Amino acid sequence: MTIPMEALMHKKANFERDTERYHDFREELLNLADSGEIMLQRITGETAEVPTKYGRMKRIQKGHLWHHKSCGQCGHIPGYSTSIFWVMRKLGYDSLDPKDQTSCTAWNYYASATSNAAAQAAVAVRNFAAAHETGYYPMIHCGTSYGHYKEVRHELMAHPELRREVREVMKKLGKQLVLPEEIVHYSEWFHAMRHEIAAKQTRDFSNIAVTVHPACHYYKLVEGDAIYDPDVYGGQRTAVVTALAESLGAEVRNYSTWFDCCGFGFRHILVQRDFTRSFATLRKIERMKEEADPDVVLTHDTGCVTTLDKSQFATQAHGRNVGIAVMSEAQFAALAMGAHPYKVCQLHWHSADYRPLLEKMGIDHEQAWAEFQADLARLERGEKRYLDWDDVDA
Amino acid sequence: MTQSSAIYKVPDVAGHTDVSYEEKARLFAEVKSDVRFSDYLYGCYECGICVAACPSARFYDFSPRRIAQAAAREDVELIYQQMQEDIWECSQCFSCLRCPRGNNPGGIITIMREVSINNGLNSAKEALGGYSRIIYKIMSTGTQVSPDMLQPDAFPDWGPETGDVSNNLDLWRRALPSDTLHTTSTGWDVSERTLVELYLIWFHTGALSMIKDVDSGLHAILQEIMEERLEDEGIEL
Numbered sequence: 008m009t010i011p012m013e014a015l016m017h018k019k020a021n022f023e024r025d026t027e028r029y030h031d032f033r034e035e036l037l038n039l040a041d042s043g044e045i046m047l048q049r050i051t052g053e054t055a056e057v058p059t060k061y062g063r064m065k066r067i068q069k070g071h072l073w074h075h076k077s078c079g080q081c082g083h084i085p086g087y088s089t090s091i092f093w094v095m096r097k098l099g100y101d102s103l104d105p106k107d108q109t110s111c112t113a114w115n116y117y118a119s120a121t122s123n124a125a126a127q128a129a130v131a132v133r134n135f136a137a138a139h140e141t142g143y144y145p146m147i148h149c150g151t152s153y154g155h156y157k158e159v160r161h162e163l164m165a166h167p168e169l170r171r172e173v174r175e176v177m178k179k180l181g182k183q184l185v186l187p188e189e190i191v192h193y194s195e196w197f198h199a200m201r202h203e204i205a206a207k208q209t210r211d212f213s214n215i216a217v218t219v220h221p222a223c224h225y226y227k228l229v230e231g232d233a234i235y236d237p238d239v240y241g242g243q244r245t246a247v248v249t250a251l252a253e254s255l256g257a258e259v260r261n262y263s264t265w266f267d268c269c270g271f272g273f274r275h276i277l278v279q280r281d282f283t284r285s286f287a288t289l290r291k292i293e294r295m296k297e298e299a300d301p302d303v304v305l306t307h308d309t310g311c312v313t314t315l316d317k318s319q320f321a322t323q324a325h326g327r328n329v330g331i332a333v334m335s336e337a338q339f340a341a342l343a344m345g346a347h348p349y350k351v352c353q354l355h356w357h358s359a360d361y362r363p364l365l366e367k368m369g370i371d372h373e374q375a376w377a378e379f380q381a382d383l384a385r386l387e388r389g390e391k392r393y394l395d396w397d398d399v400d401a
Numbered sequence: 402m403t404q405s406s407a408i409y410k411v412p413d414v415a416g417h418t419d420v421s422y423e424e425k426a427r428l429f430a431e432v433k434s435d436v437r438f439s440d441y442l443y444g445c446y447e448c449g450i451c452v453a454a455c456p457s458a459r460f461y462d463f464s465p466r467r468i469a470q471a472a473a474r475e476d477v478e479l480i481y482q483q484m485q486e487d488i489w490e491c492s493q494c495f496s497c498l499r500c501p502r503g504n505n506p507g508g509i510i511t512i513m514r515e516v517s518i519n520n521g522l523n524s525a526k527e528a529l530g531g532y533s534r535i536i537y538k539i540m541s542t543g544t545q546v547s548p549d550m551l552q553p554d555a556f557p558d559w560g561p562e563t564g565d566v567s568n569n570l571d572l573w574r575r576a577l578p579s580d581t582l583h584t585t586s587t588g589w590d591v592s593e594r595t596l597v598e599l600y601l602i603w604f605h606t607g608a609l610s611m612i613k614d615v616d617s618g619l620h621a622i623l624q625e626i627m628e629e630r631l632e633d634e635g636i637e638l
């Protein structure tokens with residue numbers, strides 16, 4: 008049975024925020040910094056302010072950002088990462104793509120539990136310390152890293168013995184226990200910058216219909232720190248992704264199972280994919296198709312893009328009602344700003360057919376593919392070892 | 402010794418009678434002693450909201466409510482049964498944080514999994530079977546997912562694009578405009594110094610020794626790689 012969305016939305020129309028409900032962690036963080044227990048990395052330069060779930064305003068640093076990359080994005084959906092870099096460059100904000108960064112290791116942790124609270128906190132703090140040393144402010148690409156780091160911050164604030172242990176480990180590395188003033192996900196940056204992005208839009212998206220899958224680890228872990236806007240879903244769901252898509256003129260369509268996870272499962276996507284495939288297609292893609300029939304599903308986390316995109320092929324073979332393009336809102340925004348679908352957005356790494364979507368966007372994908380092939384041929388002829396940012400905009 | 406009240410599972414229902422009550426109680430004490438445990442459990446209304454939100458409950462005989470209840474009642478027999486039979490079904494999505502009581506059943510499961518690994522439980526060994534390559538990757542290279550994992554025989558259900566990626570891997574990676582992404586065996590280029598620091602974290606927090614009981618072969622390989630690298634850097638443990 009389909010859930011009566013209209014009736015539910017109407018019932019919740021009078022929702023008001025209870026600002027007292029969520030404990031503001033910042034005072035505690037400042038106290039710990041004042042007493043020398045932690046080193047706090049401050050936000051500097053130009054910022055934007057966006058509201059969080061219970062009304063606290065979160066400051067988002069616009070430029071001079073340290074890209075805390077995602078292994079799942081860089082490894083399997085590289086156009087996700089390159090689109091983030093590209094949009095930032097186009098808007099004129101500087102950033103650093105460091106080699107002094109490890110994965111947050113949380114994918115493995117949530118899959119196999121072969122780690123512990125101290126190790127997970129130490130990995131997070133090591134990356135924060137590495138960012139701090141450069142003076143660039145960390146921006147977290149992965150939803151799981153972001154959620155996990157918020158948990159780590161909470162645990163470090165709550166447990167002095169954990170702080171002591173992590174400080175000891177950091178000392179052996181010649182580092183301090185560093186935490187940033189705000190933990191910021193890239194989708195929060197895109198949300199905060201959505202009007203600047205829309206101002207540079209070159210492709211018309213007014214005929215594009217999208218559905219949004221909000222990522223569990225973005226808004227369910229340490230929920231009070233996620234972005235909610237009273238003007239988007241009446242503040243009932245996170246505003247990131249949706250508000251950006253609307254700013255770009257796309258039509259965001261509703262569907263009943265928006266709260267459901269994608270089915271990634273951390274271990275399931277690798278070793279129990281029957282579960283992942285079934286959940287992703289039966290509870291998400293088929294629901295969207297039946298209730299909203301979108302041109303594309305937009306989401307803002309590594310695992311969700313992978314799961315929703317890769318799960319459709321096998322299900323299609325069973326004649327199920329699937330077949331929707333899947334991408335991150337970063338790739339969607341890049342396409343809106345005129346990015347090349349292959350050189351920048353790297354859509355050839357995706358599985359679900361995105362070509363009908365490109366056609367609706369007015370992009371000649373055959374010509375675009377030929378352009379990409381011409382670049383590859385230059386690499387094969389040895390004219391260049393690698394493509395660079397000038398090449399992708401050529 | 403056993404728990405006698407009617408609210409506890411009796412051992413022949415909970416199964417695993419080959420393991421003593423004392424051993425099961427010791428394992429639960431280890432779960433309870435984790436610093437996070439008190440943040441994750443505040444009692445349980447038995448309302449089932451967590452079950453309604455839980456993806457794994459839809460496809461498996463699995464319930465976050467049962468996890469929270471067993472922990473709240475301190476039902477040692479049932480908790481042991483869950484550690485052997487249930488916890489690896491969880492998707493770790495944390496949808497169950499919707500709990501009106503403020504519980505975190507998914508978080509309790511994370512801790513139960515850690516204790517299963519630490520103590521070499523059969524369920525942990527089974528769960529890690531087929532997974533050791535991933536642990537090797539993340540612990541030794543600092544990134545979990547690498548482009549060269551995309552092999553058609555490993556992901557036949559992901560469609561022909563996986564084959565395209567693997568056939569063109571080196572070329573397609575060189576076509577990426579970011580300097581750090583030209584790698585094929587790691588997600589990005591991680592500097593040597595960074596890896597050394599990561600290895601020190603695995604050693605000093607005990608994370609590396611956690612896998613000794615569940616996968617001694619993997620543990621030995623990782624230990625050797627890390628010790629060698631640290632020795633090259635002149636670092637003594």
Ligand code: SF4
Pocket residue numbers: 451454455456457458464465490491492493494495496497498506507508510
């Ligand atoms: S974290 Fe586990 S128990 Fe909680 S909702 Fe997700 S799958 Fe269910």
Ligand code: SF4
Pocket residue numbers: 444445446447448449450451452465466469499500501502503504506
């Ligand atoms: S939602 Fe919370 S209170 Fe309700 S059954 Fe689940 S754990 Fe218990």
